[in-house]
Amino acid sequence: MSFKGQHILSVQQFNRDAILDVFRIARQMSPYASRKKRTTVLEGAILGNLFFEPSTRTRVSFGCAFNLLGGEVRETTGMESSALSKGESLYDTARVISSYSDVIAMRHPQAGSVAEFAQGSRVPVLNGGDGANEHPTQALLDLFTIEQELAASSQSIDGMHIAMVGDLKFGRTVHSLSKLLSLYQNVKVILISPSELAMPDEILNALSNAGHQLTITDKLEGNLNADIVYQTRIQEERFPSKEEANRYRGKFRLNQEIYTRHCKSNTVIMHPLPRDSRLEANELDNDLNLNPNLAIFRQADNGILVRMALFALCLGVENQVDKFECAVPWYSNK
Numbered sequence: 001m002s003f004k005g006q007h008i009l010s011v012q013q014f015n016r017d018a019i020l021d022v023f024r025i026a027r028q029m030s031p032y033a034s035r036k037k038r039t040t041v042l043e044g045a046i047l048g049n050l051f052f053e054p055s056t057r058t059r060v061s062f063g064c065a066f067n068l069l070g071g072e073v074r075e076t077t078g079m080e081s082s083a084l085s086k087g088e089s090l091y092d093t094a095r096v097i098s099s100y101s102d103v104i105a106m107r108h109p110q111a112g113s114v115a116e117f118a119q120g121s122r123v124p125v126l127n128g129g130d131g132a133n134e135h136p137t138q139a140l141l142d143l144f145t146i147e148q149e150l151a152a153s154s155q156s157i158d159g160m161h162i163a164m165v166g167d168l169k170f171g172r173t174v175h176s177l178s179k180l181l182s183l184y185q186n187v188k189v190i191l192i193s194p195s196e197l198a199m200p201d202e203i204l205n206a207l208s209n210a211g212h213q214l215t216i217t218d219k220l221e222g223n224l225n226a227d228i229v230y231q232t233r234i235q236e237e238r239f240p241s242k243e244e245a246n247r248y249r250g251k252f253r254l255n256q257e258i259y260t261r262h263c264k265s266n267t268v269i270m271h272p273l274p275r276d277s278r279l280e281a282n283e284l285d286n287d288l289n290l291n292p293n294l295a296i297f298r299q300a301d302n303g304i305l306v307r308m309a310l311f312a313l314c315l316g317v318e319n320q321v322d323k324f325e326c327a328v329p330w331y332s333n334k
């Protein structure tokens with residue numbers, strides 16, 4: 001499977017072999033991400049980083065991943081500051097920005113928007129999240145993290161037990177991750193959410209067609225003794241009003257006391273971030289920060305490796321990264 005010149009719009013473009021390739025290349029990126037060495041393989045290349053929805057880590061990690069491969073980043077953030085707010089179509093924006101760039105990463109609040117944009121683009125487009133639909137690069141980095149964390153206890157994704165918690169209706173990360181999990185075998189999946197925020201049927205079908213054992217519940221207690229607990233934020237920006245979102249915030253909190261009572265001693269805690277740390281939500285308490293099984297920051301770090309791998313694949317340089325290697329002259333304690 002070659003991704004050279006291809007858009008990455010959905011996790012459905014990946015099979016298990018392609019995932020293995022991405023993960024192998026991602027691991028090869030580690031010395032560059034940790035500044036042991038540098039590569040200039042993408043020197044001269046330009047990433048158009050277009051974020052029409054709030055983002056910190058996805059936007060910055062796309063940019064850093066591209067910089068770490070030697071490329072340059074041109075960025076636009078927010079709908080108001082772009083010509084889309086003047087009525088420009090996604091197609092026109094894509095035609096123009098794709099002639100300025102070698103590859104584009106894009107986030108937009110509407111489901112399907114990134115695919116629509118890609119139709120006007122002459123360069124590969126990577127979906128950085130399109131509404132509640134998909135977030136393929138996040139799902140790949142989540143799966144990469146799951147594989148890495150489980151390997152520490154000699155477990156694999158096949159046969160694992162995962163609990164997904166929170167806003168499963170609007171959370172695009174759990175949608176994409178679930179679609180990827182349907183490529184694996186014998187996964188036990190517990191979906192914990194208020195019934196109004198349950199996982200969409202399309203995703204449930206993908207999980208059950210894969211033969212996975214599914215439990216759907218609105219109770220946290222008794223359902224957390226999984227290998228992985230994947231917590232999410234109530235996606236308040238997708239609700240008709242803030243008041244409506246507030247009805248669900250704070251319903252499923254995870255803190256050290258609940259962890260000790262309900263999780264296994266080595267349950268790995270994940271969250272795509274940002275965690276909503278305001279008192280009324282606080283879905284993942286700071287008192288878990290010293291818990292060695294809290295993988296959220298390792299997960300965010302892995303975003304760099306996986307996005308570097310995806311850029312290298314789309315631009316067809318995955319086998320040349322080390323040919324353009326050079327030393328790091330500055331102090332780095334990574």
Ligand code: NCD
Nearest residue numbers: 058129172173233272273274
């Ligand atoms: C997620 C997103 O934007 O879908 N964040 C991310 O990209 N890491 C999850 C969220 O915003 O809650």
